Amino acid sequence: MRLIAIFLTALLILVQYPLWLGKGGWLRVWDMDQQVHAAHDKVDELKVRNAKLDSEVHDLKEGTGAVEERARTELGMIKKDEIFIQILDPNGNPADAPAPPNAALTAIEKTIAVAVPSEKNKKSEP
Template identity: 65%
Template sequence: MRLITLALAALLLLIQYPLWLGKGGWLRVADLESQVAVAQKKNDELKSRNAKLDSEVRDLKDGTGAVEERARFELSMIKQNEIYIQILGKGQAQPQPQAAAATPNP
């Protein structure tokens, strides 16, 4: 009787091995599912970045508003007959006047 019990226990362990540690086992499936979740998260981030870049490209191609906004904020450009005012906070250094902004001679 004892021999049969040991044989059945050994067979049970042999059957369980592929279920847990085999190629299609639960541990492998859980690992692959976590890898898929990470890849999907990265894909979602890249899709949102691509959508943002696509809309920015369309704005730059179609309208002048986006080009004007970039010129103002990135290149500090102003329109003709427009006054530029900069407000400094406490502790900020006062910018040096440019040569073009010098007072004209009377």
């Protein structure tokens, strides 16, 4: 009787091995399920990023607002007859900005451009 119990226990273990540790076992399925969830999360992040890039490309193709914004922030350009005003903190750095590697770029980002009528427009007004 003891020999039959040992044989049945060994047989039970042999049957359980593929279920838990085999090629299509529970652990492998769980691991693949985790990989699928990670891939879905990554795809969702990339979809959001692509939507933002698509929107930016559309703005650059269709409108002038995005081009003007980039020209102001990245190139430091201002419109004709505008005054460049930069707000500095007490240390002489642009307000609310860390010390950047390119101080000119941050200074441009923290500026306000104010339109001022040109001399021609002043003379033509009554």
